Amino acid sequence: MTAHDAASHAGDAASMSLTPETISLLRTQLRGLARTYHQKPAAEIFVKARSIRDTIERRMPLTHRPGQSSELFLLAGQACALLASAAFDLGSQDASETLTMAALAYVRPIDHAPLIAWCGGNLALLAYWDGRPAEALEHVKAAQGLATSGTAKRRLHSIAARTYAHLGDPDRVQYELQAAEQVDPDIRDDHHDDMGGEFGFSVERAAMSAGSSWLLIQDGANAVQASTRALGLVQTRTPEQRSVKVEMEATADLALAQLLNADLAAAIATLGPVFDLPPEQRVDGLLSRLLGVRNQLTVPALHRHNEAVELGHHIEGFRRDSARSTLPGAPRYQLGS
Structure with missing residues (x-):
């Protein structure tokens, strides 16, 4: 009887499956x-x-x-x-x-190492955005030990560069950015490359991230170079391939770099396309970058200029009407200010 029951249950279990x-x-x-x-x-x-x-x-x-x-x-x-x-x-x-x-x-x-590595990079990103760069470094180092594809390595080197920038280490920033450029793009994995899309990490996204890293250590010249490169790479894409998020965030970084170089007129001209963005596309990374621009406008060399005051007011209004208000179940997730 026991043998019969076991055989019956095994048969039932084996028959439970989904179609391919x-x-x-x-x-x-x-x-x-x-x-x-x-x-x-x-x-x-x-x-x-x-x-x-x-x-x-x-x-x-x-x-x-x-x-x-x-x-x-x-x-x-x-x-x-x-x-x-x-x-x-x-x-x-x-x-x-x-x-x-x-x-x-x-x-x-x-x-599944590729997705574990992606998650480690994401936890690092979240940690340094939250002011925990030492914790971010732990996450990114663990993730780098799992990454095999060129895309995964490029992403993690870029995240590491931003992490070291938050820690104020320009030499390590330079090292990680160079490493990101030297990865082999022909080595692929089934998450970053085959699934791709948001899980990928294009060369323009890496260049945009490099610009952000240089800004964190107040290197305006390198930030201008990296952000300009990111925008140039974006513009080589077809409309279907172009990432508005990368383009606008690189644009905001370029404007901040221009302000660091005391070029207010260039920054105002650069930000023009950003202000045309509809609210649902005003994502948090862009809003945070614009806050950096807003803060830079208050430095003594700029804050007395009428153009700087007007640009600051424009940024404040732009940030109030954003994608943050459209998250389904917003009260449940306690959106940040």
Whole structure:
């Protein structure tokens, strides 16, 4: 009787599986969302990624096949990672950190190194944005030990450069930025490259990040060079490939670098396209950069100029009407100011 029961249960368990098409559809939906991330408002991405994650979670109990379970765990982790990116862009760093940890909880049991490395980089990014650069350095070093693809290494070297910039170490900033440029782009992985999109890290994104690193250590000349390069690379892309987020954040960095070089007229001209951006595309990274521009306008060399006062007022109004107010369930996630 025991043998019969065991055989019966084993047969029932073995018969529980999903069709290959079910998992393939979920992967296709998630890849499409990641690759169109730069074309859609972050709030829309958040809603759609949450829907995909919920569908994945409902499918998990419907299969007992280890291979399918591992695939679903990976997809659930990637959905949470995409949610983490959207939450950050919408100004909720706490939600972004929680969602990044959720992604790790899904993929650590299946030892998926590329996504674990991506999450480590994201935790580093969140830590230095929150004023914890020493913790950020721990995260990025751990992640670098897992990265194999050129894209993953470029991203982590860029994040490391920003981390060292927050720590005030220009020599390490220079080292990490050079390392980011020397990666082999032909070495790929299934997260940063095959899933790609928001999980990738293009050369223009790396150049934009380099500009931000130079700004943190008050190197206006190198910041102008890096931010200008980022904008030049963006402009080589087709409209479908172009990331408005990267373009606008690099533009704000360039304006701040120009102010560091005491060129108010150039900064005003540079920021023109930024002010045309609709509220749903005014993501948190851009708002934070514009706050840096606003603060720079108050230095003694600039604050007496009428143009500086007017630009400061314009930035304040622009920041009040932003994508932060569009995060679904905003009260629950306690949006930052």
